[in-house]
Amino acid sequence: MTWDLLLTGGEAGDVAVSGGRIAAIGPALPRDAREVADVSGCLVTPGLIDLHTHVGPGYWGIDPDPIAWCSGVTSWVDAGSAGAYTVTGLRRVADAAAVRVHALLNISAVGLAGRTGESRDLANCDVALAVDTIQANRDLFHGVKVRIDAETVGANGVEPLRRGLAAAQACGVPVMVHIGTAPPSLDEVLDLLRPGDLVTHCSSGIAAPLGPSVRAAAGRGVLLDLGHGSGGFAFDVLEAQLDAGLRPYTVSTDLHARSLHGPVFDLPTTMAKLLAVGVPLADVIAAVTAHPAAALGLTCALEVGAPADIAIFDVREEPLTVVDAHRQVRVSPVRLVNRATYVAGRLLPPRLPAPPAPWIPLTDAQRSALDRRSQAIRDLLTTPLVGVDGLAEQFPRRSS
Template sequence: MWDLLVRGGTLFDPLTGTERRGDIAVHQGRIAACGSDLTGAQAAQEVDATGRLVTPGLVDIHAHLWSGGGYWGVDLAGIAWRTGVTSWVDAGSAGAFAMSALRSAVAASPVSVYALLNVSAVGIPGETGENRDLENLRVDIGHAEGAAHGDFVRGVKARMDKRTVGDHGVEPLRRARELADRLSRPLMVHIGYGPPTVADVEPFLREGDILTHCASGSPTDLVTSAGISPALRKIAERGVHLDIGHGSGAFAFDVVETERVAGLTPIISTDLHAVSAHGPAFDMPTVMEKMIAAGWSMADVFTAATSRPASALGLDAGTFDVGARADIAVFQVEEDEHQLVDLHGSSRVAPLRITNVATIAGGSLLPPVAPQPAPSWVQLSTRQRDVWDEQRAELASTSAPRLSEASDFVEPYPRDHTPTTQETSHA
C-alpha cells in the first residue's frame, strides 16, 4: 500500500511539455510510481485529481521568506499551501551575519526552502540601502558563511539600483561576482532605477547567472521602441537566465511582450514579499496567468515555473521521476476570461484561470493556514487593506483575493522617473 495516491489527473511533464492521464503514488516522501497502470493501487490517503492538471510542485526562485526578519519578509505558511509552490528560494534577505538565523527560521517548513546569500553581510533588514556601506561587503566573510551552509545556499544575490548602492556604482557587483566565483555558485542580480544601468551590469554576468526583474518597466535600457536593448541581448545570448521577479515594481506587460517577440523565455518567479503578496503579484498562479495573458502558452508557463528554475539552481524539484522528492501540485484550469493588471496600470485579459486545489510537499498534503495581515509599515491601498481584512477568514480555505482594477493598487515605481529618497524599492 502506498502512503498517498494522486488519482485520475492529467499529468503535465515539463521536460516534454506534454500531458497524459495518469496516477502518482507516493511512499516515504518520494515518488514511487507514475503512470496509467495504477488503477488498482491502494493508499492510506488519496487525492482525487479527476478533471484537473497535475504538475510537479512549482519552484519559486525569488521570494523573501524571513517573516519577522526585516522589512520584506512574508509568512510562508499562509501562502505555500494554496499556490502549488513546494520549492522556494529566499533571494538575499540574509547575508553572512544572519544566514544561520534565516536557516533556523525556515527549518521547520514542510516545503523546501533554500537561500541566496546577500553580498552585504547585513542582508536586507530595511527597505533598501544595504550596499551603501562597503564595510559590510566582505567577500572573505561571505565565502566562509556561504561555504558553511553548503547546499542551503544556492547562489549570491546583489541588488543593483541607485538607492541600494548609493554612489558606489558597480563596486558592490564586482564584490558579488568575486563571492559567487569563490563559492562556485550562480549570481542573481537585481536591476531597477539606474545607475547602474543594465549596460553597466552586463559585463559582470556569466552563463548560468540570473538577471532578475527582467520584465520591469523601471530600467530604461531593457527594451526600446526597436525591441530588446543591445545589453539585454548580450546577456541572453551569453546563457544568463532571465527571471521575472514580479514583486511590487518589476512587471510591465509591454516589456514581457517585447521580450517574447524577441524569443526570450524568462523563468517565472514572484518576488513575493510583505508588499507584493497583497497584489498585484499575489502568488505564483496569478503571475503565471499574467504570462499567458501576455501571449505565452500554458505549457511554456508551467515549464518556466517548474523544471527550468529547478535546473537553474540545481534543485531536487520540477520532476515526476521515480525516486524524486514527492512535490506535487494539483490545479483546476478553467477557460475564464478575466482582467489582470501590471504594476503601471496596464491591463490584459487572461483566457485561463489557474486555481491550486492541492499542494503536496515531500509526500504530505499541506493543510490550510490563514495568511498573516500586512505589517504596519507596508503601504497598501484602502481597497487592498479592506479586502484582505474582510476575506482573511475565508483565505484559510480559498486562494487570495484577485483585485483586478488599476485603481485597486498603488504604483510605487512609476516609469521614466527618477525616484526620490522617500520612494520604495522592490526587493
C-alpha cells in the first residue's frame, strides 16, 4: 500500500497517513509514500484545539486560516460569536475554512454582532429558540456560551446564564460562561454551574477568581479554561491559583480581532505563558489537545484510525519573554515554533492575514509593526525567488 504521507523520525515513531486518517504508527515504517517529511527532533502532536476563539461574523471575528497554518491549531471553537439569528453567517465561515470549525451557541440570539450588551434584552435569550438551533445544527454546535459581566447583562444579573443552562440541559451539552466585571458577583455565577461546564477567563485579573467559590466549583467538576483574550488573563492571578492547587483544565486564546495583534498573538505563545509559570510541557500539551476534546466530545489523538490532524513543532531551548493582558511580564524557558500543520493529512499552505478592521484599537507601536511586516512581505514577494543557477531550461531550443 502506498501511503499519502509519511512523517519520519518522531519521538512516537513514524506516522503514516492515508485517506485523511492515520493509517499506521511505528518505528521504521516502509518509505512507501507519495510524500515523506522528516520530523526528527521535533515535537509531533495531534492538531491543537483552541477552545475559545472568535471566527464568526461580527465585531470580534477573525479569519482562522492565516493563523492556523503557522500555529498548529487545526480545530477552532468559536465561543458565542453566533446566536440563533446569525447561524448562517457562522456556517459560511465553517464551510469555507481549511481548518475544522466547531462552535458554542450564544444564548443571545443576536450573538456578538457588536462589542457587548447582547443579553441586556432578555427577549434575545430565548431558550426554546436556542434549543431548536442546536438540535438543527448538531454538527456545528457543541455547547452554549453566555457572557456574564455588568456591560453584557445590564440589570439582568445571572438570568441569561440560567437560560443558557436550561438550553444546554435540554441538549445535553455544556455551558461556557465568560466572567468579568461585577455585578453579578462571581459567587452567583459559579454556584449555578454543573460538572462539565466551563469557566473561561479563569485567571482573569478583573474577575479575580480566587475565593472559596472557585475551589468549590472546581471540586465538583466545573472546568477552568484560560481564555486569555485582550483582558482576561493575569499572571499574578494564575500564580495564586497554582499555589492553591488550581490549574486551568484547558488553555485557550480567546483569539479575536482585538487580541490577535497582542497581547495574545496565537496559541503557541499562550502555551508559553503556562510554561513561564512552571506548568510542565506535557500538561500544557494535554490542555490544548486531550482536555478540550474531552470537554466538547471532539476527536483529538495520534492513533490509528483518527483524523490526520497533526502539528509539528520545534521546541527551542531559548528564553521567550511573554506578557499578560495587564502588561505583566514573565519568561518562558522554551519557545514553541510551528514547522507544519496538517488537517486530514493535508499540509495547510501559507496565508496572509487581512488588515485589522477599522474599529479595532491599536497602539502606535502595533500599527508601526504591522506596516513593517507588510513591507517585509512585499519585499520578499517582489524579489525574484531564485537566480539563474536555480532555474532549468523548461523548453529547450532546437538546435538548427
